[in-house]
Amino acid sequence: MADEKFKVTIDGIPVEVAPGTTILNAARQVGGDIVPPAMCYYSKLEGSGGKCRTCLVKVSKGSEKDPRPMPKLVASCRTTVMDGMEVQNITSPDVLEARKGVVEMLLINHPLDCPVCDQAGECKLQDLSYEHGVSQTRYEFKRRTFEPIDIGDNIKLHMNRCILCYRCVYVADQLTSKREHGIINRGDHAEISTFIENALDNDFIGNVIDVCPVGALTDRTFRFKSRVWFTKPVNAHRNCPTCSGKVTLWYKGEEVLRVTARKDEYNEVEAFICDTCRFETKKTADWVLEEPTSISKQSVIDANHYDVFNPPPVIKKNLQLQEANEEQLERTERLK
Amino acid sequence: MNFWERMYLPAIAKGLGITIRHFFKKIPTVKYPEVQRSYSKNFRGLHSLKRDEEGRERCTACGLCALSCPAEAITMIAAERTKEEEHLYREEKYAAVYEINMLRCIFCGLCEEACPKEAIYLDGPHVTAEYLRKDFIYGKDKLVEPVFDITKLNPEKTN
Numbered sequence: 441m442a443d444e445k446f447k448v449t450i451d452g453i454p455v456e457v458a459p460g461t462t463i464l465n466a467a468r469q470v471g472g473d474i475v476p477p478a479m480c481y482y483s484k485l486e487g488s489g490g491k492c493r494t495c496l497v498k499v500s501k502g503s504e505k506d507p508r509p510m511p512k513l514v515a516s517c518r519t520t521v522m523d524g525m526e527v528q529n530i531t532s533p534d535v536l537e538a539r540k541g542v543v544e545m546l547l548i549n550h551p552l553d554c555p556v557c558d559q560a561g562e563c564k565l566q567d568l569s570y571e572h573g574v575s576q577t578r579y580e581f582k583r584r585t586f587e588p589i590d591i592g593d594n595i596k597l598h599m600n601r602c603i604l605c606y607r608c609v610y611v612a613d614q615l616t617s618k619r620e621h622g623i624i625n626r627g628d629h630a631e632i633s634t635f636i637e638n639a640l641d642n643d644f645i646g647n648v649i650d651v652c653p654v655g656a657l658t659d660r661t662f663r664f665k666s667r668v669w670f671t672k673p674v675n676a677h678r679n680c681p682t683c684s685g686k687v688t689l690w691y692k693g694e695e696v697l698r699v700t701a702r703k704d705e706y707n708e709v710e711a712f713i714c715d716t717c718r719f720e721t722k723k724t725a726d727w728v729l730e731e732p733t734s735i736s737k738q739s740v741i742d743a744n745h746y747d748v749f750n751p752p753p754v755i756k757k758n759l760q761l762q763e764a765n766e767e768q769l770e771r772t773e774r775l776k
Numbered sequence: 777m778n779f780w781e782r783m784y785l786p787a788i789a790k791g792l793g794i795t796i797r798h799f800f801k802k803i804p805t806v807k808y809p810e811v812q813r814s815y816s817k818n819f820r821g822l823h824s825l826k827r828d829e830e831g832r833e834r835c836t837a838c839g840l841c842a843l844s845c846p847a848e849a850i851t852m853i854a855a856e857r858t859k860e861e862e863h864l865y866r867e868e869k870y871a872a873v874y875e876i877n878m879l880r881c882i883f884c885g886l887c888e889e890a891c892p893k894e895a896i897y898l899d900g901p902h903v904t905a906e907y908l909r910k911d912f913i914y915g916k917d918k919l920v921e922p923v924f925d926i927t928k929l930n931p932e933k934t935n
Contacts, residue, residue, distance in 0.1 A: 772909065
């Protein structure tokens, strides 16, 4: 039984996975377009998932023994596979329709202040609504609004933008010893809050910024410094006593504007980093640089980034031109 | 040639006739700069950063104009609005520095199209000549439109 494998077909692609794997993780083993999007599920956090409903899929055949389809769309992050299961994700119009509805629900209270938000450009909700959403809202009532709150010195909470995915709650719960923040109230009134407005101070609390799929929790040291796509991500590491020290530095010019953990293609961090790495070491001298972070060509962060600096030969070699340029510069200086 | 043709007089009279006819025609020349020809409606000239009906700057420094700019002519630095500045800026964030390098700009109008806040329009005149390169970098002092009173605007003029 130990090395038994279940055969699953996702959108017609067969894959063999270990029993107990969720449909979402089985799809991630295949990769590509058939992976359902996930806003709340986070593979590094225990118990996450099942809240946002964006990962809904259709199970058209339950298993080899019981081939009846499942009566409703299921959340793929929480449903484990069965032997012979057949799953439809992007091949099912029902799923795409349901996902559209889910996006509409997620956006009901979202302020859509992307031009202001620091997360714009690396926001999962932005990607999701761009791919699956409709351009108009049917919601006619007032959106709920909150004032932005400072949680500690380094984190800003914009409750307006929160989609209640609970990821930050799990981070605070599982990574830190003293849990001080959670969700209070219910339903439409639910909000992320700290225990009687306590400031969160813990070595690893900065990770709530990284796990937040939207711009609800943002870095105060990076606040309005630059848009994400004007910065250049570079992988770096340092000898950190508390964490792995493997991070991504976001450069603008020669200045490190912010430090984040390294993220994989599903926007999940590879290893959580401590607050010293994130907020206090923002000089190039603190780090050992590795290489530019690879960014998907589809991402806006990739815009205007040139991998190799390859100046045309006229600038590299032509001494005469260089001299002429210097002369011109002198002349300009004289005119000033 | 015969006698009349050798005299040249008829030819001169004919030429003068053509010249004199032009005295009575409409003159196409415009006496620039005293008189200026009106631009066509879709002319794209100097950028202006717009204000809203309350006179607050519309730009929120989202950076989409700079991102869409094929010539990479636009740079900006954002800042957070304080409570006292709410009558100056429309959004929570505003552009503290907004610069367009007019030597780089190709007046394609993509910034205008990218702007989600209707804050930038290329509705000005030509960009004038300068002696120094640094003078072509237009900051907010040259780009932001002057404060206007919306109640006194002539609705026919604003199109």
